[in-house]
Amino acid sequence: MKISYEDAGVSVDKGNAFVKAIKPLVKETFNDNVVGDIGSFAGAFRMPNGFNKPIILGATDGVGTKLRLAIESKRYDFIGQDLVAMCVNDLICNFATPLFFLDYYASAKLEIEVAKAVIASIVKGCKEANCALIGGETAEMPGMYAKNDFDLAGFAVGIAEEDELDRMKFVKNGDILLALPSSGLHSNGYSLARKVLFEELRMNFDDKIDGKKLIDILLEPTRIYVKDFLKLKPFINALAHITGGGIIENLPRVLPRGMGAVIRKHYLKTPEIFYTIAEAVEEDEMYRSFNMGVGLIMIIDPKNVSKVLENSDAFIIGEVVINEGVILE
Known part of the structure; x- marks a missing residue:
């Protein structure tokens, strides 16, 4: 009998179902500068007007072992806000206004309801930060993570005036x-x-x-x-x-x-x-x-x-x- 990807612990169908489930949530963060929709190979964002010498800045971070407490207590409603905060709070220190955010969610086995709760909390954070969630990646890696474990990484991009960077x-x-x-x-x-x-x-x-x-x-x-x-x-x-x-x-x-x-x-x-x-x-x-x-x-x-x-x-x-x-x- 031939072995499928699902036999190896990865469900493509479940991944597709997850993307479909979170689309309405993600769209809540969209503004007039977002180009296209979730599901393309890359997120697209139109450069805002009003900058004389615009500079693009990027920041990335994770949640750290605070995530372990969320997993152990089975509480996922806020951990995504931490992910957004750690990135956008760094951007503003260089006088950058956050534009958009991307996330990376990796787990041993994709549990749609857990992952959806995490994405919903990322959406909440993006709304608080006035930035659009324009893309992300979900990875199922049973050989990398223990059962019920998952990890998060976030990536934020902002824009600033060149003359304002050096504080x-x-x-x-x-x-x-x-x-x-x-x-x-x-x-x-x-x-x-x-x-x-x-x-x-x-x-x-x-x-x-x-x-x-x-x-x-x-x-x-x-x-x-x-x-x-x-x-x-x-x-x-x-x-x-x-x-x-x-x-x-x-x-x-x-x-x-x-x-x-x-x-x-x-x-x-x-x-x-x-x-x-x-x-x-x-x-x-x-x-x-x-x-x-x-x-x-x-x-x-x-x-x-x-x-x-x-x-x-x-x-x-x-x-x-x-x-x-x-x-x-």
């Missing part, structure tokens, strides 16, 4: 650091968080912190800052997305040579989950592994601080100084 030239001594709060751990530090919470502290999903279940806290989706950026853009000198490496490593990426920053720790609005993890982790390691409640840092000229505070939920955390690196006080 360091706008940063100066005395500029004020304003933070936009994170929605939790976002999508970084989960290998450490899982080890501490579930192995060292022996907590479980239903244990509560500040009246909220631990699994709900850990799966809180990453905040998307695109709308904040578009609204506050005229007042921003530079932006830093606080991801892996925390404030310590990400903020210096937008500081010119000879410039540093002072962060006042008592100004931070750090959620309780970070203090719980800190029961087993040194403070320096916490600030290098987690965002500590800061999702995005905006460097603002002092004369514009009041405008930003009035039009956002930002809060002051420090200032730019003549130094090297980040000083925590």
